[in-house]
Structure formats: C-alpha cells, structure tokens
Amino acid sequence: MSLYDTRRRRNTVMMGFSFGATIFGLAWLVLILAVLLWEGFSGLSLAVFTQMTPPPGSSGGLLNPIMGSLIMTVIAVAIGTPLGMLAGTYMAEYGRYDKLSMVVRFINDILLSAPSIVVGLFIYEVMVAQMGHFSGWAGAVSLAVIVVPVVVRTTEDMLTLVPDTMREAAVSIGLPRSLMIQKVAYRAARAGMITGVLLAVARISGETAPLLFTALNNQFWSLDLNAPVSSLPVVIFQFALSPYKDWQALAWTGALIITLAVLALSITARALAGQRKSS
C-alpha cells in the first residue's frame, strides 16, 4: 500500500511541476508584453510617425528608421521570395527524392537557424568591404539571405501537401509540367505559401544583428540606398544603450511598434495556416 502511495504522490508532484512549468512559460510572455505596453504606450503619439530621430535632449520621432525598415524589408522580400519559391518548387516538384534535394533540404534547415550575425559578417565581406561603404542595399541583401531559407521551407512543405491526384489530373489533360506547377500546384498551395512569406517578414522585421554593419544607421532622412540607412531595430539598440532619458523612451516606443507588428504578422500567418487545415 505504501508503494502505491509513494507512486501516487510522486505523480501528483511531477504533474504539479509540469503545470507550474506551463505557468512559468506563459508568465514571461505576459510580463514582457505588459512591460512593453506600459513603457511604450505613453510615448506613442503622432509625432513618432511624422518626425525624424532627434539629437539627445530634444523631442522627435522615428519616421526615418520606420521608413528605412519598411524599404529594406520590401526589397529583401522582393529578392528572397522568388528565389526561395523556385528552390522550394524544385525540391517538391522535380526532385522530391533526388540527392540534390536531400542536400539542399539539410543545408536549408541549418541556414534557417544559423546565427544572423554571421549573415551580417558575410554581407559585410562581399558587399560593404568591396564597395567601400555601408549601404541600404547591403542591409536589404543581408535580410534577403535570411528570407530565403524560410520561404524555401514553407514552399516545399506546402507543395508536398498538394495531393498528387491533382497533379495527375492536370497532366492527363495535357498540361506541360511547368504549367501544371504554376496553374495548379501553386494555386492549391497559395494560402500556405503566403503564410511562409508573412513568417519571413515577421522574422526580418525584428532582425538587428545583420543590419549593424551592413546598413549601419543614419540620423537623418535618407532614401538613398547607396548610403547608410536607418532602421528601427538598430535605432532601438543605439537609443536603449544611450544614457539619455528621451532616447530610451523612444527606444521603448519603437520596441512596442516592432513587437505589435511582428505579433500581428505571426498571428495572421497562423490564422491562414489554421484555416487551411480545418477546411
């Protein structure tokens, strides 16, 4: 009887731990979001979106970093998405079981979680060091390098889910394979592929490390991609570590903006993916 009691007691204790662990995990999410809202919301005003980053001691906004981030994100997605989609298409449609796909799949999964600061060093070596100056283009390309693996992965996964009978039906009425992929497979996997792009955008909009020494930073309004371009994460980094109170407040506001944007993107992506699954 006592052995039974011991086992039951141990079970209760361990299940209590696992319940506690879940509360512990969720608590961090709540804590981080609560602090962000608390610190960032007070600074949120129209000026944040209409004025440039200020010199220390005066008020200002975050217009130039927001614009810089948007521009570089758009270019990165414009470069990375087609490349990733084509690579994913090859792996799912043409060479699903061949050696090249196996190797690319393995390498791609590693690139997916490789440290982003290394990507920054890579682009510094191939672009910044060659051109002799920091530039927005280098920043955008380094973000594109991060977009590619995300899109490759989701494209491949989503195309693999498309039933083969659909492909066979398309081919049997005489569609060439490339048209079958473009008109049938892509269309069937569209929701999932959009999810992948959204996840990629969410991933790069918070990336700081690869921008530190590619796009650098710029305190002034500049849309010239051949010059250093300001970006929201880098400005947060710089302002948060500064001793000035108003810079720190702006950093919190910027952090709130990024987090809300990223969370909105990933929730939308999840909703899209979930919709697919249930239908």
Add this chain to the structure above:
Amino acid sequence: MQSSRRRPVVDVAFQGNPVADRQQVDRAKVLQRLRLNDLSFRLLTRLAAILVLVILGGIIVALIHGSLPALRAFGFNFLITDSWNPVTEKFGAIAPIYGTIVTSFIAMLIAVPVGLLIAVFLTELCPMWLRRPIGIAIELLAGIPSIIYGIWGLFVFAPFLQEHVQPLLIAVFGEIPLLSNLFAGPPYGIGMLTAGLILAIMVLPFITSISRDVFEAVPPMLKEAAYGLGCTTWEVSRYVVLPFTRVGVIGGVMLGLGRALGETMAVTFVIGNAHRISASILAPGTTISATIANEFTEAVGDLYTSSLIALGLILFVITFLVLAAARYMLLRLNARVGG
C-alpha cells in the same frame, strides 16, 4: 515521349481558341515553345535550389577569407589565449568562447526540464480546448524579436535580479565551498547569469514545440498499454513516452542549443561585454556574438576587424556542427516514423 500523348489535347485547346484557329497556329511550333518553357522553368528552379548551397559556401568562403590575416598572425594561439587588446593588437578568442558556452549551458539547464514539462502538460494533462491556445502562446515567445528581449532584460530583468535574486544567491551559497566561487562578487545585475536566464526564455519555445510534436507522435496503443498496467501519468511520460521519443527530444534540444549559441542582441544588452574569464557566473563576461555586435563597427585596423571575423567563423563552425547533429537526429526520427 509524353508529348505524343499530350498532342491531341493541346490541339483541342488551341482549336477552341478562335484567334488561334483563324491564324492556323503551327502546332509543332507551339509544342516546341511549351517544351522550351518546361525545360527553362525546370532549370530555373534547379538553379534556385543550388543557390541555397551557394549561400552556405559563400558564407564559409567569405568568413575564411576575412579571418585569414588574424589566423596568419596568431595561428592556433588565437583559440587558446585570453588577451583582447586593440591597442597592442593582441587578440585571443578563449574569453568569448567561454562566455558563449557558459551562457548557453545555463540556458539549457533551465530550458530543457521546463520545456519538457510543458510538453508533458500539453500532451497529457491539458484539456483539449486549451491545447492550441497555450501552444500558440508559447510559440509566440519565439516570435518576439531578440532585441525586445534585450531591452526588457536591460531595463526590467537585470535590475530585478540585482535587487532581489542575486543578493539572495550570494547569501545562500556564500558559505558553501565550491558554490561560493560560482556566486561570488557584487550583484551587478548584468552578467553571465542574466544572459543565460534570458537565453533560457528564448529557447524554451523551440524545445517545447518540438518535444510536443514528437510526444504526440507516440502511438496511443503504447501509452494505453502502460495505463492499463496501472502506471501513473508521470510513469507513462517518464518510462514510455520519453524513451520512445528520445532521439527527437535530443534533436529539439540541440536545435535550441544552436539558437542559444548564436543569439546576439539579447545577450549583447545584458552580458556586460568584459573580456575576461571569471569563475563567478554573476560577473560580466562576453560571448562571441556580443563581441562582434559591440565592436565590429568601431574596430580600426585590419587585424582587429579580421580577429572579429575569425570569431564569427568559430561561431559558425560550432553552430553548424550542433545544428547538423540536431537535423540528423530529427531526420532519423522521421525516417523511423515514416517507415
């Protein structure tokens, strides 16, 4: 060839088109064009797939090329000396490597048990309707950009540790011989322990979501058999589920470790950036990624820059090995489940 089977249908398709009909489209020409499109599309996708390999190759070549001056100047000593002096241009990587390993170790020490327990909760205890929301909430932790963890760690978490947790640790462990070294020194707030704790929060979602996925893949019959013998939930998890999913769990843990090793911004905020090796985990230190992030733009001189790139190369090699091992294990698991 397949095209001979397709011909009649293409024919129909184009004759159905009044414009094509009127212009008497040369069928051979159309077929030729389709075949060419087919070939070029296939070639295009293949090139894009190869591009992924080119990116990896490019990263390796660029890092090696960039770190050559440092490697030539210091040789193997770069890996084992702890001096980091930009003025005399003497650089060694051991202090950042040590910091990277210690912070990741602290992170895994906390994140692995907690992550596994959450996975047990999600697969065994949690009511069905709550599973998805809690799973998504934990995964959202992974979506928060690392710079947010950094700013939160610097302004909220580090001061909290400094005022409440670290004095307690010093008081409790101060009398015990070995542990007193580990928790020595004044409570700075920032330091290796703080960085490790924040890393733990950041890798938690990776470990949780992979463990949950592999736990769910355990055949229900195995669990039911154990329950039928009278096992408790804990015994089923510990002696049936965990042994069955060991490979997958280790894969997930390695994936989390890969993340922790390479994490940059969150660590940069709270590590203190001090190039020294201290026995105490309360002391400020530095990691490979934090050193690069802090010093790269300010580095003057080729040797300094090159030493930082060499650090990047070391980081990439370490994370590559860890991530490759993780992927290999998860692949093996998939092969087993699929077969």
